[in-house]
Amino acid sequence: MNIRSMLLTFLVMPALIVGCQHLPAVDNSIDQIQSNLVAKDFTSALVNLPGYAPLTTTVQLRPASTVFGDHLMSELRTAGYGIQTIGKNDSGPMMVSYASTLFNEESPKTVGFRVRVGGVELGREYEIRHDRLFPITGMSVVGVALSSEPLDDSIFDYNRWNERDLLAQGDLDKIENTQRSGGPDFDPNISQDARVVDIESMDKIKENISSPPSTAEVAKHKLTESILTENHSENWQAVAADPVPLNEGADLSKSSNSQSDMGWARNQNMSEIGQSNFTEFLTEYAVLSESILLFPHDSLRLGRANKIFLRNWAKLFDAKTDLISVIGCSHGNSDLHNGNRFLSVGRANRVKEELIVVGVPPENVLDEGCWTTSHQDAHPRRGVIITHRRKT
Structure with missing residues (x-):
């Protein structure tokens, strides 16, 4: 290992x-x-x-x-x-x-x-x-x-500025250690959690969508990036302290309530219906762990730190017995038209895409959204709640 x-x-x-x-x-x-x-x-x-x-x-x-x-x-x-x-x-x-x-x-x-x-x-x-x-x-x-x-995270700003100065000066000996894995996702001139998609380009996508934009749609419209002028980044990750004991032997394929049967439910706002779209289905699964991934304001960008977290998190996943529920959240003010719904569903979709990339079967991911123009204490304002569950 x-x-x-x-x-x-x-x-x-x-x-x-x-x-x-x-x-x-x-x-x-x-x-x-x-x-x-x-x-x-x-x-x-x-x-x-x-x-x-x-x-x-x-x-x-x-x-x-x-x-x-x-x-x-x-x-x-x-x-x-x-x-x-x-x-x-x-x-x-x-x-x-x-x-x-x-x-x-x-x-x-x-x-x-x-x-x-x-x-x-x-x-x-x-x-x-x-x-x-x-x-x-x-x-x-x-x-x-x-x-x-x-x-x-502003206490690390001096380190970031120093690195950018080195890059600007072209001192290859000093910046050799700045190279990272991840290719085009890393731009040393932009903070990892400080990018948002261009609002005008995003509006063009939102006009005709009934489901979250895919990676292909984002690329098609060539969304531009601009620096998010914030000194603070919301990058907490909460983890359940007492996971429920694991249970083996479940077979997802034998469930009468398949995800495909309930696909319509994902478009219902959890804030309006007061519960998960999959509540009845999830009673068959025990919670192993729960985490919260936070996004920059008005952004669908997952960020390198969250990608690393999901890649390692997915190593504990068993496709034969497990499910991952993904709840995209957007509460409060947004500068985007109908932004709360768009960001909520889009963030859930972005996390689901990344989970698929790291090997989680799409049929094992239940994604939905929770959005409102007012703040709620029950969910993060601009994050995604991911819960690892196992068949009981």
């Missing part, structure tokens, strides 16, 4: 993190400034989680033995958390522990960090390019409800 293929397990599986564990290879791969950025990243995520407000929370930390441990303690203190230093063999209800793993020692290097505070665990992966860190996944959250606040 390729070391990088272990990413999903690292991010979403709860693990026993003993003390302040940190691999020497990781400490040797990043400097103090970059280590501090990671500490800031995790702290800014933690403060927005329910039950972890800084001014009312005291955390327990053992003496730090690594650079990252020092920075994490400092950032938690700066954020306003009460700090209780305990012995190396002691513990507490809000014990802070952490681990890091170097997934790929070749260029470009990939490093993953995991931080646990009490009953919640956070995880994220970064790519190391010319000695600087760049987040390439969302923040995985296990053990607590998803935050409604966007995750602030």
Whole structure:
């Protein structure tokens, strides 16, 4: 198994993190400034989680033995958390522990960090390019409800600007490590999550569609891209903390309610009918895990980080027993005409397309939409909820 293929397990599986564990290879791969950025990243995520407000929370930390441990303690203190230093063999209800793993020692290097505070665990992966860190996944959250606040990635802007300067200067020695897999999807001059399709071109597609636009339709109309002027990207990824036990032996082909029989239902708005179009059918399936992939404002662009997540996530899928339900969401203001419906259904379709690309049979994906012009707490404003289910 390729070391990088272990990413999903690292991010979403709860693990026993003993003390302040940190691999020497990781400490040797990043400097103090970059280590501090990671500490800031995790702290800014933690403060927005329910039950972890800084001014009312005291955390327990053992003496730090690594650079990252020092920075994490400092950032938690700066954020306003009460700090209780305990012995190396002691513990507490809000014990802070952490681990890091170097997934790929070749260029470009990939490093993953995991931080646990009490009953919640956070995880994220970064790519190391010319000695600087760049987040390439969302923040995985296990053990607590998803935050409604966007995750602030602006702390990495200096790294992005520095990389663009190097590219503009044509310093090939310094930018050699910036090359990534993925071909045309990566443009170093545009932030990974900062592109939206041209509104005028999108309107031309929407006039005559009754179903989400396919990749071919998008290419046909030659949608242009423009920079989304936002400093914050909503890139949380929530994962169910307690998956339902797996059950084997189901045969999807024997179900009386095939997906093809219910294809008409996908066009019904979940916000209007108050439930999934597939509620009756899904009672036969247990939930294994649930994740949320967030999209930029008024955009159908999936983004590289979400593609990596889906590629690894699909490795746990069994076509004989499993289904994936995909709910596209768009709530609140949109600059597009009938944009909420278009974005909701289009985002679900985009995720389904990517799942098919990575090997999930299309008949095993149930996609639908949920859209409204007002905000709803039950669903993400501009994301897609994907749920992995197995026949009981």
